[in-house]
Amino acid sequence: xxxxxxxxxxxxxxxxxxxxxxxxxxxxxxxxxxxxxxxxxxxxxxxxxxxxxxxxxxxxxxxxxxxxxxxxxxxxxxxxxxxxxxxxxxxxxxxxxxxxxxxxxxxxxxxxxxxxxxxxxxxxxxxxxxxxxxxxxxxxxxxxxxxxxxxxxxxxxxxxxxxx
Amino acid sequence: xxxxxxxxxxxxxxxxxxxxxxxxxxxxxxxxxxxxxxxxxxxxxxxxxxxxxxxxxxxxxxxxxxxxxxxxxxxxxxxxxxxxxxxxxxxxxxxxxxxxxxxxxxxxxxxxxxxxxxxxxxxxxxxxxxxxxxxxxxxxxxxxxxxxxxxxxxxxxxxxxxxxxxxxxxxxxxxxxxxxxxxxxxxxxxxxxxxxxxxxxxxxxxxxxxxxxxxxxxxxxxxxxxxxxxxxxxxxxxxxxxxxxxxxxxxxxxxxxxxxxxxxxxxxxxxxxxxxxxxxxxxxxxxxxxxxxxxxxxxxxxxxxxxxxxxxxxxxxxxxxxxxxxxxxxxxxxxxxxxxxxxxxxxxxxxxxxxxxxxxxxxxxxxxxxxxxxxxxxxxxxxxxxxxxxxxxxxxxxxxxxxxxxxxxxxxxxxxxxxxxxxxxxxxxxxxxxxxxxxxxxxxxxxxxxxxxxxxxxxxxxxxxxxxxxxxxxxxxxxxxxxxxxxxxxxxxxxxxxxxxxxxxxxxxxxxxxxxxxxxxxxxxxxxxxxxxxxxxxxxxxxxxxxxxxxxxxxxxxxxxxxxxxxxxxxxxxxxxxxxxxxxxxxxxxxxxxxxxxxxxxxxxxxxxxxxxxxxxxxxxxxxxxxxxxxxxxxxxxxxxxxxxxxxxxxxxxxxxxxxxxxxxxxxxxxxxxxxxxxxxxxxxxxxxxxxxxxxxxxxxxxxxxxxxxxxxxxxxxxxxxxxxxxxxxxxxxxxxxxxxxxx
Numbered sequence: 022x023x024x025x026x027x028x029x030x031x032x033x034x035x036x037x038x039x040x041x042x043x044x045x046x047x048x049x050x051x052x053x054x055x056x057x058x059x060x061x062x063x064x065x066x067x068x069x070x071x072x073x074x075x076x077x078x079x080x081x082x083x084x085x086x087x088x089x090x091x092x093x094x095x096x097x098x099x100x101x102x103x104x105x106x107x108x109x110x111x112x113x114x115x116x117x118x119x120x121x122x123x124x125x126x127x128x129x130x131x132x133x134x135x136x137x138x139x140x141x142x143x144x145x146x147x148x149x150x151x152x153x154x155x156x157x158x159x160x161x162x163x164x165x166x167x168x169x170x171x172x173x174x175x176x177x178x179x180x181x182x183x184x185x
Numbered sequence: 186x187x188x189x190x191x192x193x194x195x196x197x198x199x200x201x202x203x204x205x206x207x208x209x210x211x212x213x214x215x216x217x218x219x220x221x222x223x224x225x226x227x228x229x230x231x232x233x234x235x236x237x238x239x240x241x242x243x244x245x246x247x248x249x250x251x252x253x254x255x256x257x258x259x260x261x262x263x264x265x266x267x268x269x270x271x272x273x274x275x276x277x278x279x280x281x282x283x284x285x286x287x288x289x290x291x292x293x294x295x296x297x298x299x300x301x302x303x304x305x306x307x308x309x310x311x312x313x314x315x316x317x318x319x320x321x322x323x324x325x326x327x328x329x330x331x332x333x334x335x336x337x338x339x340x341x342x343x344x345x346x347x348x349x350x351x352x353x354x355x356x357x358x359x360x361x362x363x364x365x366x367x368x369x370x371x372x373x374x375x376x377x378x379x380x381x382x383x384x385x386x387x388x389x390x391x392x393x394x395x396x397x398x399x400x401x402x403x404x405x406x407x408x409x410x411x412x413x414x415x416x417x418x419x420x421x422x423x424x425x426x427x428x429x430x431x432x433x434x435x436x437x438x439x440x441x442x443x444x445x446x447x448x449x450x451x452x453x454x455x456x457x458x459x460x461x462x463x464x465x466x467x468x469x470x471x472x473x474x475x476x477x478x479x480x481x482x483x484x485x486x487x488x489x490x491x492x493x494x495x496x497x498x499x500x501x502x503x504x505x506x507x508x509x510x511x512x513x514x515x516x517x518x519x520x521x522x523x524x525x526x527x528x529x530x531x532x533x534x535x536x537x538x539x540x541x542x543x544x545x546x547x548x549x550x551x552x553x554x555x556x557x558x559x560x561x562x563x564x565x566x567x568x569x570x571x572x573x574x575x576x577x578x579x580x581x582x583x584x585x586x587x588x589x590x591x592x593x594x595x596x597x598x599x600x601x602x603x604x605x606x607x608x609x610x611x612x613x614x615x616x617x618x619x620x621x622x623x624x625x626x627x628x629x630x631x632x633x634x635x636x637x638x639x640x641x642x643x644x645x646x647x648x649x650x651x652x653x654x655x656x657x658x659x660x661x662x663x664x665x666x667x668x669x670x671x672x673x674x675x676x677x678x679x680x681x682x683x684x685x686x687x688x689x690x691x692x693x694x695x696x697x698x699x700x701x702x703x704x705x706x707x708x709x710x711x712x713x714x715x716x717x718x719x720x721x722x723x724x725x726x727x728x729x730x731x732x733x734x735x736x737x738x739x740x741x742x743x744x745x746x747x748x749x750x751x752x753x754x755x756x757x758x759x760x761x762x763x764x765x766x767x768x769x770x771x772x773x774x775x776x777x778x779x780x781x782x783x784x785x786x787x788x789x790x791x792x793x794x795x796x797x798x799x800x801x802x803x804x805x806x807x808x809x810x811x812x813x814x815x816x817x818x819x820x821x822x823x824x825x826x827x828x829x830x831x832x833x834x835x836x837x838x839x840x841x842x843x844x845x846x847x848x849x850x851x852x853x854x855x856x857x858x859x860x861x862x863x864x865x866x867x868x869x870x871x872x873x874x875x876x877x878x879x880x881x882x883x884x885x886x887x888x889x890x891x892x893x894x895x896x897x898x899x900x901x902x903x904x905x906x907x908x909x910x911x912x913x914x915x916x917x918x919x920x921x922x923x924x925x926x927x928x929x
């Protein structure tokens with residue numbers, strides 16, 4: 022077996038070093054090596070969005086990125102979305118809108134929605150539905166999720182500082 | 186909301202944030218695959234590539250020789266009965282003499298990493314004698330069909346059959362005289378309907394871990410809808426005393442019935458026993474599709490007759506449901522549910538539970554009812570059209586109501602079926618015009634039972650006067666909140682002053698599964714009872730302090746009162762428990778029976794069918810449902826919306842697509858194609874509240890009803906849009922083109 026590769030990345034604002042097998046996905050590295058289990062494996066082939074993270078500003082399915090690819094990268098996972106004890110407007114909005122039932126897809130939806138609203142604060146329902154079509158939820162029928170993202174977008178437009 | 190008279194509540198009917206919410210929006214909540222124990226080995230299951238085959242030999246030597254491999258197990262490691270046989274529960278977990286479906290577990294490997302375990306599983310050599318598979322429910326019933334279980338005989342009202350068969354059971358219901366009644370009908374509609382095998386589609390794959398200590402104490406961590414049934418079934422399959430099995434439920438990432446049975450738990454336990462180390466076992470998505478329990482396909486011949494003024498007087502159904510590889514289809518429940526929305530004097534049903542070489546059938550949200558509804562609700566629509574009656578008025582004329590004979594013959598108690606129809610008739614949606622070509626509006630009713638079963642909780646006062654609620658039903662969609670709200674209402678305290686927690690099987694009394702729309706209902710009853718018991722204990726301790734008898738103390742709306750003396754719950758808690766926190770605990774246990782209410786819904790849908798592509802677009806959707814009393818209206822709406830969208834997927838896209846060898850050709854989310862945000866509009870909801878007389882707060886279960894109406898509602902809408910009735914699911918673009926334009 023080939024040796025493990027040393028990889029250094031900034032994850033949720035912290036410089037992080039890890040050793041990684043060449044076949045390990047970023048999702049496996051996050052979950053199994055770094056104890057960041059907020060990203061979920063629902064399909065392991067990019068169909069469900071449960072493992073969404075933001076990699077160098079772009080939304081990715083971490084199951085479809087190799088661990089060795091992220092050397093020098095900036096990564097945001099669900100664990101880095103809240104600032105200390107201060108929830109992100111999307112997180113508050115998901116709670117207040119009852120936008121989760123079992124909650125397994127929630128981290129992926131929140132990360133995906135954050136990636137959208139960070140670059141398109143004016144996103145409307147049609148745009149939100151188009152963007153979130155890569156995230157599967159089997160519990161909610163999406164209604165309350167879309168409403169939660171619309172509400173959070175509204176709040177973020179009114180108070181941009183809250184959404185750092 | 187449409188609400189009949191109900192008492193004033195302080196907490197019930199509000200919409201607080203759920204107690205487990207923060208953990209779930211920050212990624213901290215621990216689901217099955219998130220459990221990590223020191224020294225854990227990782228395991229992988231080897232599955233059958235054949236749908237039907239005799240297992241002649243399993244050679245595990247090469248796998249065991251791979252560095253890093255610690256143990257291999259097969260079905261031979263599980264105990265047998267005296268005659269050498271194993272129960273279905275056991276042979277589904279690890280195959281016996283035959284592989285009965287593609288994906289059937291054959292062996293499992295534990296190794297130092299999952300990567301090595303997967304490599305080793307590939308090195309296990311299995312010699313098969315491949316047999317012809319039986320894949321269609323009606324084919325399986327033919328006399329010349331290949332036999333799946335040599336020992337299987339049909340059970341029926343006439344007693345067991347004599348020859349080997351794939352028909353495990355023939356059930357019959359007979360009310361009135363359907364044959365004579367049909368002869369006097371002015372209008373009759375009939376059809377042959379079929380549905381395909383579909384999966385619950387929970388996003389979290391199954392995951393379990395087990396640690397078998399040398400003293401025989403077995404601990405299982407698992408994502409399950411029922412930690413107590415997992416304990417019992419694991420004890421049975423492993424032949425291990427139930428008192429030595431503890432099940433710790435993790436958070437659960439969806440279930441819809443699919444996370445009731447055992448799959449991984451006893452396998453992980455065997456591997457842990459062999460290695461002396463904790464063993465973790467999880468499925469990938471194709472394992473979930475091929476190796477768990479979807480719900481079986483169905484074939485239903487149905488007939489419905491009415492008088493010329495629209496009164497339904499006769500119904501007949503011949504229902505064949507797939508049990509998958511073992512007996513146990515949902516035909517009984519489908520048969521009981523089929524005619525429940527209607528008051529029909531004469532009904533005859535023949536139902537068949539049929540084995541086929543597909544995964545073992547498992548409950549899926551209102552098991553059996555959606556397929557039955559797909560048939561009956563289209564026939565109601567056809568009769569309404571033939572007789573020139575509005576389809577909702579046709580339903581209003583025939584709705585079952587209090588006193589109508591319900592499923593199985595018992596009369597319904599107070600139900601809200603008529604109220605749902607009335608709410609639909611006066612809804613904005615039904616009264617809005619639908620214009621444009623290729624568009625149509627459909628409606629359908631749906632029924633589900635509500636089961637009661639057994640629940641137990643403990644409540645205890647904390648030193649600051651707040652209350653802990655200890656429960657054993659895993660929280661799959663907000664039941665920590667709905668139970669805490671019922672306790673807060675009972676005790677007259679704030680929702681925030683109740684802390685609910687789900688604990689393991691050693692730490693609370695018995696609880697049946699989180700399923701059957703029962704948790705908010707039955708565990709709610711146990712919680713209410715525990716609250717009343719706590720108040721009674723508090724009165725006893727308060728009485729000497731107030732120098733009265735306990736009987737003289739009244740408790741209402743959170744206030745204890747005797748003559749001039751009074752105190753709030755918290756004041757009294759402080760007086761009797763004190764700042765040092767001397768404990769005070771009470772419990773509540775119920776066995777709430779089997780059928781405990783009956784809940785109804787009605788859905789309205791507008792569709793547009795593209796005549797060139799056959800694609801159906803959902804333009805507008807309204808779900809109406811009697812919730813009895815909506816404890817947390819947002820979670821009631823969430824159930825209605827989620828169930829409706831699962832039904833939309835079932836109606837339009839979803840199916841197990843088998844090739845002729847029994848291989849599922851679409852075992853990924855991409856190819857199975859569940860609805861996404863782009864496939865559905867907002868789902869409007871109208872909650873009807875007709876309190877359930879069997880529950881202290883009037884609760885009806887709400888989780889299952891909303892998947893029942895969508896299949897037929899959409900079929901009826903497609904008919905209005907295209908002029909063609911739909912008899913088969915899914916109503917995919919291909920199917921629509923085949924039926925509307927004859928394009929193959």
